[in-house]
Amino acid sequence: MRRSSIGLFARFAFLAILGVAIAWSMAPNRASAKTADGKLLVYYSMSYVGNAWQTEAKNLITAMALLPEYVDRVELRVQAAGANAARQIQQMNAMIQAGADAILAFPISPTALNGVIKNACKKGVTVVVINGVTEPCAYVVKIDGVKLGAYRTKYVVDKMGGKGNIVAITGVPGVSYSEEHHQGVKEEIARNPDVNMLAELVGFWSHSTARLKMRELLATHGWDEIDGIVVQTGCYTVSQMQVEDGWWPDNPIIPCAGESANGNRLQMLPVSSGIEGALGKSGQSIGSGLWAVGYTFRVAMQVLDGEDVDHLIYYTGIEVTEDNVALCETGAAAEFAAGCNTIRPGTVPPDYAIDFWSPQVPEMGFKAALHGVPDDY
Amino acid sequence: MSGAATLPAVPLRWRRSLARQQRLFVAIGAFVAIFVYLDVISPGPVSYFEISFLFANAGPLALAAMGQTIVFLIRGFDLSCGATLSLVNVMIALYTRDTTHSQILMCIAGLGMGAAVGAFNGFFIAFMRLQPVVVTLATMFIILGLNLLIMPDPGGMVPYGITQTLTGDVIFEVLPASLVVLLVALLFWALIKRSRFGTALYAVGSNEDAAFSNGISVTRTKFLGYTLAGMFYGAGGVFLSAQTLSGDPLVGSGMLLLIFAATILGGTRIGGGQGGCLGTVFAALTLLLISNVMLVLNVSSHYTPIVEGAILLLAVAGATLGMDSPIAEHLRIFKLNVAGLGNRSLPIFLKRPEAQRGRLRTNWKARVSDELTGSALNQWRVKNWENLRLIIPAWVLLVVVYVLVLIFIGGSTWSTHYFNSLFTLAIFFAVLGLGQGAVVMTGGLDLSVPHTMAFTGVMLAALSNGLDAPAYWAIPLVLGVGITVGIFNGLGIVIFGMPAIVVTLATNGIMQGLGLLYTGGIPTGRSPPVLVWLFTGRFLGFAPSVWLLIVFVAAAIIILHRTTFGRRIFALGNSQRVSLLSGVRVDRTAIGVYALSGFCSALAGVMMTGFSTVSFLNMGLNFLLPSIAVVLVGGTLATGGRGHYVGILGGALLLTAVATLVTGINIPIAWRDIVFGLVVLGAVLTLRERAT
Structure with a gap:
């Protein structure tokens, strides 16, 4: 009996110490609610932190908040929820409780957030979401996946002379953007009777x-059987192979x-340019809207400033092909x-998404995507 | 022992029941601590709304984890629960109409669907006597595929009535409906726990043989246990639908690891027989509140995975701490050893007279078995039958799949090119299969594979940056990092006595965070050319990686089946206690197994960097579940002690061949998961021990 009660005591003591330790380490952050200096409080709820694209997206939002027009009146805080919808819901609710004026979100599930967004709207919090959610009170910045899939396919079909075999690489099955894009690809192929879908590969938006998956396909098919490739992510890799x-x-x-991987665009440069990785290939590179993540911040600020903003904003990417690919010198927004639309090799990995600039966010250059600060910061 | 004297006198009866419920109290204590902490640091008191919201949000997680708790109680393990949540969610979002009658019917149907999935698992586990991990893994893939077939992308509508009933207010501003739902579920569990069936659940979990001897039908109890668990997943799915108002075929999969964490943090033992659902519910609430803590602390998103992993480890360490815990045991032994050093004498039981030692060296003569007669081939078959029976199914299925490849794709695959591709792709699974296989054989599971792989790969690319010269020290260095990660896992499991899945899950998070910090979120550098050459070069007609695979296989067979370390792994898997008494250094062996797994993850990371030519932070993304699948399809027993590397290799080749087949003939994407699940299930069905 003695032993067990000591054990019990030890356990509670341990938890108590743990609690005190956490509280101690947190002390400086006590005033963590709405900012004391009257700044607007904007939160960004990331989903997944595991890839370069998400890092760039976070950097862009951070850089946006540092622009001269916002820096003195906004405080931005970034939180990651991981791959779990319940966590993100809890996190967004905590943001509402913490007095957020606006929440930007990259949703794990486009539907699971509806409840918490409804709640946010009820409390007067502006919610801007990238690529998703069906709750009408949110502001949604969205790419038309079907249109993009069809547009990309059309480019390839034209290059193939309207006949031959296409390999399509999708994203994550069951995610809206991935399914919409793939639907667009299939619709465009169906419009061309001489074009055949050789294989659909599940790419998880990951080059590796x-x-x-491409290697799996090549176990049973040859490059000579493939006439065109449409991907959500992977042109750089497939060309490299x-x-x-x-x-x-x-x-x-x-x-x-x-x-919009930088490597993909470098491959379009003529071999004679002497640039490392140049293949002189025919290709089309349109981002899935990295810049739009930064743009959500601007949308939120417009709403907070009382401007009239549409609840559903469709955006398109900038098209880069072998005809207009151009190297930047420093990568400044100007x-x-x-x-220009491509960064020199060596400074960033080949899978680095390069579509951070757009006329809607003309201040965003390479520095913003890489370090999270505007050009002249 | 003076601490005891200062404790207030507590009635013996109380102390006894306290002692029995320690883990439960720790789970509740953790929740109270974190809740009070949040209340203190947040401005203003906690509102009714916040509490109501917490219960509503924790509902699906808590209900699903209650199901998992029941599975844990009967020594099970259920990977299919996340997918089942999604299944019920998409069905409700698609088929519920806006009438009261339809809504009630669909909620009941949701429970039924969950129960049906549970019964499917239970049938194969209880009646066909297959291993829970592999059955539920197969079920998970099948249901994931079904979800995609039913609802290819998120959508649908859940009528507001369901939402209002389950997540609204029973008494406005006083009693949230979600709390009532959880209380009803807990009451239901309490009734079951007190019933004969409840007693049977705990009895089967504690000791199957004893339960059987006492007249409990083990098979029936297990089957009903899984069915009941499925019903709880169904309830979780219904609640999820109410909370999210629509359907998402993937939403449950992301919750799987959190469900495990809630179950273990709630005080239920993986080995069965101990724990219950009350702790689980509190643990689910605690795990969600971690998000609030992160927010209040304003933890940078790069640190989030590390902090979460650390919190999980600390919480579970708290639950296992105490005088009777492994750490205390180790400290006692350490003290004894130190004292022994001072005396320069051996512990008494090691002081054995020389004469006795001599007597122990008996000359054992092999008894001539009656079976071992006949031709040499027959003798070999009899001697190796146990192993062959494990190995053969994967290889037979491999041949079947290859024949299908030949039929559907044609003669071009009767070439070195096909085999070159097959072996090159299988090498990742073959390498991970060794580490994961060794861990599984000791009865554990290594969930830290994905980010250990990615971290080592990213590190190698950054260090070598496209040059061969640094690779010669960088490769050993990152392999050492892998071993270190494995030792960290092993120490957590052995010294602190924490469950393997918790430790390795936390390590995975920590490695993810370290990868983010190391690279700043954007990995740079390239693979050394020599590694690229492994996959793109040619040596005697094949890619050098194929020859590497052969070398690796030989080494793996020697390690697992021809060394003392290998024999100890099997001994450990059969029985820790017997191994200990037989003089196996159980702790060292267990740590060695995780170190081996860490090494294999790192080796896979190194090769993946060569294969990809550059490295990515999500490089290990799709390797965890297949690494477990190849091990089990290869005939390894998940409760440990049985398996052969040749079988694992067969599993690696089989799953790779299936992948080339479904890709090559372009089976619809949703069906690929289903095919994968069916192949896994089919392979282990043929492995099944015939009733003797």
Whole structure:
């Protein structure tokens, strides 16, 4: 009996110490509710923190909050929820309780957040969501997945001369954007009777998964059977594989339409440019809207400033092909405005998404995406 | 022992029941601590709304974790619960109409669907005597596929009546409906616990043989246990629908790990027989409140995975701390050893007279078995039958799948090219299969594979940055990192006595966070060319990686089946106690097993970097569940002690071949998960021990 009561005591003591330790370490943050200095409090609820795209997205929002027009009147805080919808719901509710004026969210599930968003709206909190949710009181910044899928496919079909085999790489099955995009691809293929879908690969928006799945396909098919490739993520990788397999330079790189990875655009530069990674390939690169994540911040501020903003904002990416690909010198926002769209190799990994600039967020350059600060900060 | 004297006198009866309920009290204590802490640091008192919201949000997690608790009680493990939540969710979102009658009917149907999934699991586990992990893994894939077939992307509508009833107010501003739902579920559980069936659940979980001897039908209890658990998942799915107002085919999958965490934090033992649903509910609430703590602390998003992992570890460590805990035991032994050093003498039981030692060296003569007669081939077959029976199914199915490849895709696959691809792709599973297999054989599970893999790969790419020269020290370095991670896992499991899935889950989070911090979120650098050459070069007609695979397989067979370490792994899996008494250094072996798994994860990470030419933070994303699948399909027993690496290799090749087949003939994507699940289930069905 003695032993067990001591054990029990030890356990409670441990928990008490744990609690005190946490409380102690937290002390400086006690005044963590609505900002004391009267600034607007804006939260960004990330879902998943595991890839470069999400890091860039977070950096862009951070950089937006540091722009001269906002820096003195807004405080931005970023929280990650992981891959769990219940966590994100709890987190967003905690943001409401903490006195948020606006919440920006990258939703794990486009439907699971409806309840908490309704609650936020009831409390007068502005909610801006990227690519999702069906709750009408939220502001949704969204890409038209079906249209983008069809548009990308059309590029490839044209390059194929309207006939041949297409390989499509999807994102995550069951996620709205992935399904919409794939639906667009299939619709466009159906419009061209001589075009055939050779394979649909599940790419999880990851270059390494795209490569694994492509290798699985190549176990039973050859590059010579593929005439065009449409991806959500993976053009860079798929083209690179053709180089590794010796398919190129004897044959041209198979036309691929897809993501805004820097490596994908570098491959479009002529080999004669001498730039590392240049293949002179035909390809199309349209982002799935990295810049739009930064744009959500601007939308939130417009709403908070009392402007009249549409609840559903569709956006499109900027199209880059072998015809208009252009290297930037430093990657300053002004350079992007002048028409460059690719960063020199070496500074960033080839899968680095490069569509952070857009006319809607003309202040966002390379520095913003990489370090989370505006150009002249 | 002076501490005891200062404690207030507590009646013996109380102390006894307290002692029995320690884990439960820790679970409640953790919740109270975190709740009070939040209340103190937040401005203003906690509002009714916040409490109501917490219960509503925790509802699906708590209900699903209650189901998992029942499974844990009967020594089970259910990977299909997340997918089942989604299944019920999409069915309700699609098929409920806006009439009261339809809503009530669909809620009941939701429970029924959950129970049906549970019964499916229960049938294979109880009646067909298959391992819970592998059955529920297969079920999970099948249901994921079904979800995608039923609802390809999120949508649908849940009528507001369901939401109002389950998450509204029973008494406005006093009693939230979600709390009532949880109380009803707990009451239901309390009634079951007190019934004959409840006693049977605990009895079967504590000791199957004893339960059987006392006239309890083990099979029936297990079957009903899984069915009941399924019903709780169904309830979770209904609640989820009420809370989210629509359907999402993936929403449950993300909750799976949180469900495990809630179950264990709630004080239910993985080994069965101890615990209950009350602790689970409190643990579910606690785990969600962690988000609030993060927010109040304004923890940077890069640190989130690390802090969450640390909190999970601390909470579970708190629940297992005490005088009778492994850490106390180890401290006692350590003290004894230190004291022994001072005396320069051995503990008494090791002081054995030389004469006695000599006597122990008896000359054992092998008894000539009656079976071991006949031809040499027959002798070999008899001797190795146990192993062969484990190994053969995966390889037979591999041949079947290959024949299907030949039929559906054609003669071009009768070539070195096909086999080159097959072996190159299988090498990742073959490597991970060794580590995961060794862990599984000792009765554990290593969930830290994905981010250990990614971290080591990212680190290697950054260190070598496209050059060969640094690779010669960078590769050993990152392999060492992998081993270190494994040792960390092993120490947590052995020294602190924490459940393997909690420790490795927390480690996975910590490795994810370290990867983010190491790279700043954007990994740079490239693989050394020599690693790229492994996958793209040619050596004697095949990619060098294929030859590497052969070397690795030989090494793996030697490690697992020809070394003392390997024999100890099997001994440990069969019985820790018997191993200990037989002189196996149980602790060292267990730590060694996790170190081996860490090494294999790191090796896979290194190879993945070569394969991809660059590295990514999500590189290990899709390797965890397949790594478990290949081990089990290869004939390894998840409760430990049985298995052979050749079987695991067969499993790795089989699942890779299936992947090439479904990709090559372009089966609809939703069906690929279903096929994968069916292959896993089919493979282990053929492994089933015939009733003797």
